[in-house]
Amino acid sequence: MDKKVKRYYQLKQKQKETEQELTELRSEILNHCAEQDVxxxxxxxxxxxxxxxxxxxxxxxxxxxxxxxxxxxxxxxxxxxxxxxxxxxxxxxxxxxxxxxxxxxxxxxxxxxxx
Structure with missing residues (x-):
C-alpha cells in the first residue's frame, strides 16, 4: 500500500506541473494568435x-x-x-x-x- 500511496502522490505532483505548463502554453498561444489577429x-x-x-x-x-x-x-x-x-x-x-x-x-x- 505504501508504494501505491507514494505513486499516487507522485502522479498528483506531476499532474499539477503538467496543468501549470498547459496553462502557460495556452496563454502564450492565445496571445500569439491575438497579436497576429488570427x-x-x-x-x-x-x-x-x-x-x-x-x-x-x-x-x-x-x-x-x-x-x-x-x-x-x-x-x-x-x-x-x-x-x-x-x-x-x-x-x-x-x-x-x-x-x-x-x-x-x-x-x-x-x-x-x-x-
Whole structure:
C-alpha cells in the first residue's frame, strides 16, 4: 500500500506541473494568435484553432423566482444550462420568463490538432 500511496502522490505532483505548463502554453498561444489577429493557424504539422463561445451563468435566486412552478425547480435542482435549454425547447418554461436570471460569460477555447 505504501508504494501505491507514494505513486499516487507522485502522479498528483506531476499532474499539477503538467496543468501549470498547459496553462502557460495556452496563454502564450492565445496571445500569439491575438497579436497576429488570427483564429486559425498552421504551425508545422499542427493546426491551431481559436473558438469563442458565450456561456450563460444562472443566478439561483433569480431563476427560482422566475419559474412558474416549484416542481420545475426540483427538475433542475441546480442551474444547468443544457437542462434549462431543454425545458425551454419543451415549452415547460419560456425564455422571456428567465431573461434576467443569467449573465453571459465569454470564453475562449483552444484546439490544437495534428495534421
Amino acid at each position: 483564429t486559425d493557424l498552421e504551425v508545422g504539422s499542427y493546426k491551431v484553432k481559436i473558438i469563442r463561445q458565450e456561456r450563460k451563468e444562472y443566478d439561483d435566486h433569480k431563476l427560482y423566482e422566475s419559474l412558474p412552478d416549484p416542481e420545475v425547480w426540483r427538475m433542475l435542482s441546480k442551474p444547468d444550462s443544457s437542462k434549462i435549454a431543454s425545458l425551454i425547447k419543451l415549452n415547460v418554461i419560456s425564455e422571456d420568463r428567465i431573461r434576467d436570471t443569467f449573465s453571459v460569460k465569454n470564453i475562449t477555447l483552444l484546439q490544437v490538432d495534428k495534421i
